[in-house]
Amino acid sequence: MRIAITFILSVAVLAVFLSLGTWQMQRLHWKEGVLEEIDAAILAGPVALPAQPDPESHRFLPVVATGDMGSEELHVLVSTRDHGAGFRIIAPFDTGDRRIMVDRGFVRVTAKDAERLTGAMQVTGNLHWPDERYESTPPNDPASNYWYAREVAVMAAALNTAPVLIIARSSTDPAILPLPVTSQGIPNDHFEYAMTWFLLAATWIVMTGFALWRMKRPTN
Template sequence: MRRFRPRPLPTVITLVVLLILASLGTWQVQRLQWKNDLLQRMEERTTAEPVLLDEVRLDDPAAVAWRRVRVVGRFLASPGPPELYGVESHGGQLGSRLLGAVETADGRTLLVDRGFTPEASVPPAPPGGQVELDAILRDRSEDQQTWFLPDNDPATGHWFWIDLAELGRIFGRPLEPVALQLLPGSPGATVQAKPPRLDLPNNHLGYAITWYGLALALLLVYLVFSSERTDPRS
């Protein structure tokens, strides 16, 4: 026979840790719902019929992110070397994303992700004159340098994070807080341009199970620790 006899200090510690573990599990459940909603919204917006950019307000980037748009405008020339963003590998080729800027018919200027370009090849120049682009809007309003990203090198055209203010200075126009990611076949898109990836990591369910599992294990350990054998003869 065993009798439950809790001790004050272990009980307080267990309750605090249980609260923390349960909170972490609940937070991961909330993150799971948020991620599922985001993926669904991304899928719906990227597969919907495109709308004219002239009809889209850009002052709330999160509200229009991932929307497919048609854009009428002209590419701006970069005064220096091609602007290359990040480092990627496609089909065994090392390269970067080719950046540009487009001035729309209504006077707005947007950064443009033209697609992947191999390091060993000369980046293609943007088309001249007025063009009609097929693109996905991407929110760039919160881009900033993190501790593991190196500094950008505007002099050589190498960018490791999107600095809209500095890129706007190079292209000679202030840039909107959203960028265009060109779809394959759009004027100005590179040969290896691809649609945006929608397979964002979604491991929140596993994390939630882990935190709740630790909470349950802690509770079981506490119950065993707080029980003691009793002498049935007493």
């Protein structure tokens, strides 16, 4: 009787582990579809800048704008895999009917205060409202022009622009490396979660088998 109860309970727990692992695999396929849709939206043909960009409906929207790039800059500290530490260059961009911001791309730490091309140019990129402020993120240091998160409203107030940010796809200045919008920063950990549940299921099978063997083993 004890063996039967142990077996039934063990099967029930195993079913829970396997169902959770299967659910995470389903979530994985769903998330991959979402990321494919985001990638398609990011790489679509650019359109004119909307009259009233919206953080929800226009996130990642590909746009093209013509205007004058200002010389004012905000320097956002960032680290890249291939180029190490440096700064994203956030600059005001006057399109004639409004003043917005452009994330021009990456420069190394040594080029923080270098002169860059400004004036009339065309910018192609994606609208974005990054969410980069966490509890561990240091406070910005505007006096030294060290920024640690791209917060559109905060940066817009500092540069006296509308709260609109275009992340450039390419650069007219060869000294600036574009860091265009991609879906790579969007977390997709469902495969790891699924493997965790399946490993727990495998471990449970071994433990259950050992327990049943101990119960059935004759005692002296």
